[in-house]
Amino acid sequence: MGSNVVILSNFLAAVGIDLSPSLCSSITSPETFLTACKLGVTSEVARLLKLGAKVDSRHELGWSALHVAAVNKRSEVVKILLEAGADPNILDQFSTATLKSREKQLNALHVLLAREEEFSDRLSNRANFQNCTPLHYAVLINDMDCVKLLLEAGADPTIENSLGHRAGEYARDESTKSLIDTYTQIFVERKKALEAEERRKFPLELRLKERIIGQEAAINTVAAAVRRKENGWYDEDHPLVFLFLGSSGIGKTELAKQVSNYLHKDKKEGFIRIDMSEYQEKHEVAKFIGSPPGYVGHDEGGQLTKALTKCPNAVVLFDEVDKAHPDVLTIMLQLFDEGRLTDGKGKTVDCKDAMFIMTSNLASEEIAHHAIQLRQDASKMTAMRGATNIGDLEQAEKVTISRKFKDQVVRPILKFKFRRDEFLGRINEIVYFLPFSQSELAKLVIKELEFWAKRAQSKHDIELIWDHQVVDTLAEGFDTHYGARSIKYEVERRVVTQLAMAHERQLIEKGSKIRIIVSNRNDLLASSKQSKNSTSSESKKISSASEEIETGATIKLQVMASGSKKYKDLEFDLTSNPFSMPSV
Known part of the structure; x- marks a missing residue:
């Protein structure tokens, strides 16, 4: 092992880098491996991999071997790393020298020098590179060979860095942009096919029931609406709007969160929660969409419009909507009816692809009493039939809210509170949450x-x-x-x-x-x-x-x-x- 260190040290010394054995405890350490990748020494990279170097080794400041090879136009090294199993979508954990120095409690100048000497000096030292993929760097450095290798190896051109940019947005010539656009289309179609196959094997209802206890009828109603949307069987000019009714603590908010997790995975911006009890006064409409010009807070924007700008297809939860001021409900009606909203600055936010979920405790006592009565009646019928097996007993606990109860009890309560038929008319589904059996x-x-x-x-x-x-x-x-x-x-x-x-x-x-x-x-x-x-x-x-x-x-x-x-x-x-x- 000692002779290997000497060999690499002599090589690095020949190209102007002093790496003595005292500075490297092992020939397969991340620093040694990353240096070989940066210099493009393919024989050394291949040999170090055979000796046990990890193909996705990272520098202590966050970048990986594939990042450093791509940014330095080392296409042969990129090929070796990909063949060895490197992740083509690995994300760079380096942000900026200032932010990284704070995180690691290091001198900012030392971090900046390390980035330039051990990664690349061809990039802006002020830009934020967090979550950049090797494809981002290959496009930034305009290396078509690396771009092709990465795309052919499965690099995802739809991944966004921390600034929200895809790799293709950094393309400087038409050939690179055209190539990435082609692979983006292929990748999106393939992803849609995989997601469709996954939905067939593991329907949304089953996913939700794994996370939520009870509320089978509510889950089925929401899942059916989401399925229509996912498969293109919905009105594209209007967003989906739900009203969740029921007592506190029985799963209304949790169901909204789980739907968001399903649609947006781990994307935090995909779930927007707004407590409508904060909008009980007329003047608080400004907090919702932003203050008009000349008023305090004009530059800050509105809570809803700002969030929807970041993610126009988000799941938006209006918690306790019955507490909101009527003027806020007017804004919401515009949102539901037109699928867009104009903020205080006059900018229009298009959100026809969003999903809006309102929760309320209105009629909760009536719903609970009705459900309990239905269960008691079902239990009596089950007992009269002499059913004793668990399946029959559980079936007796499953009840359905009648159309008569909805029209004669619930709707008058909602109409009295919201006072507008057109508001209730824009709700796609009123979902009932029943007491637990x-x-x-x-x-x-x-x-x-x-x-x-x-x-x-x-x-x-x-x-x-x-x-x-x-x-x-x-x-x-x-x-x-x-x-x-x-x-x-x-x-x-x-x-x-x-x-x-x-x-x-x-x-x-x-x-x-x-x-x-x-x-x-x-x-x-x-x-x-x-x-x-x-x-x-x-x-x-x-x-x-x-x-x-x-x-x-x-x-x-x-x-x-x-x-x-x-x-x-x-x-x-x-x-x-x-x-x-x-x-x-």
């Missing part, structure tokens, strides 16, 4: 317990288990006013609090196995009264507590220490552990 509540509890079990295992090396009685008991803590959040709070209050207390008192340790069980509360009171550590005053407190609290199920913990085969109860008296019991 018993089986759905159980799934929510299990999801929350699994979250804490994973946390206990990863952070404390403790295994957490439970049975169906625990799930049923915790599900009783559901509060229709808080929705799924009430289950989260119930698990934290009755289970996690005990875990934290046991951890603080060193009653559990790494490698332990904890079993969550349900115990009758009267048994716990009796056990606490008989505790040797209980004083007479504590007994009085417990006696008083027993008179105030109804008899019911109590959550308890049992621990099996590492190496043991028996569970042991973790005892807490009521005064120090009131949280194991349901709230009253």
Whole structure:
């Protein structure tokens, strides 16, 4: 290995670069490999790869071997790297010398010199290069050979850098631009075909149901509308508009987020959330679309128009739309009707391809009561038929809001609030979110317990288990006013609090196995009264507590220490552990 270092050192010295063995701990270090790529020494690059150099090695400042080869017009090296499996779409993590020096806590001048000496001195030292691909650099440097190699290897010409520019936007001659345009069209068509095939194999309904518990009817309604849009069966002159109705905490916002994740992947700009409770006054319309000329804040732009300018096809969530001022609703009507919006500066933002989702708690109590009544009626019918299998029982929990209820109960409430038929007329789908059924509540509890079990295992090396009685008991803590959040709070209050207390008192340790069980509360009171550590005053407190609290199920913990085969109860008296019991 030492002779290899000397060989490369002699070579680099011959071309004016001093690289002694003391500066390089290994011949296959990233610095050595990147230097060979920059200089275009194909034999060295190939040999270093055989010796174990990583093909996607990065410089400590962020660029990769393929970046440095492309920007220095080393087409032969680019070819070797691609054949060795280099990612043609790898993103440069270098931004600017100033930003990178702050991030790495280095001297800005040293970073700038390193960029020029070890990457390229032909680029602007003021430009931001973050998220540039090798194709960006090949186009910037105007190297047609590298451009062809990268495109043929699968480089994606639609990738945008941090400034929002594709590689083709930097093309200086028509031949390069034409080549990239051709591959862009091919890539887009191929991507559409792959996405269509993926949608057939894994429909949107299934994707959403993996992330959202319950609300099957709401999911199916939204997925059907998205499918029409994706396949070109929709009105291209108007955006899709939804109104989500239902109680708090039952999945309205979460469904909007998941639709955005599906349509825009990890693109943050693809989801715009606007809290309409901030637009209750007439003058706050200016915050929405921007102030007109001559008014304070004119240069800042509006919250909505600014966000839509960045991503015209975003999923826009208008949260609690019923709280907005009527003048704001007028602006929204223009948006829904024309698919465009004029901001305070007079600039028109086209957003016909966007998706608008409004949420509201209007008629939530009526919807909840109607759904519960439908479920009760369905359960009675199921019982009369003598059905006992799980499938029939779950089917009884699935109910559909009737057309009569929508027209005679919900629509008058909406009309009274919004006072405009044309506003309601521009809504493509009114989506109803129903209260959780018993089986759905159980799934929510299990999801929350699994979250804490994973946390206990990863952070404390403790295994957490439970049975169906625990799930049923915790599900009783559901509060229709808080929705799924009430289950989260119930698990934290009755289970996690005990875990934290046991951890603080060193009653559990790494490698332990904890079993969550349900115990009758009267048994716990009796056990606490008989505790040797209980004083007479504590007994009085417990006696008083027993008179105030109804008899019911109590959550308890049992621990099996590492190496043991028996569970042991973790005892807490009521005064120090009131949280194991349901709230009253």
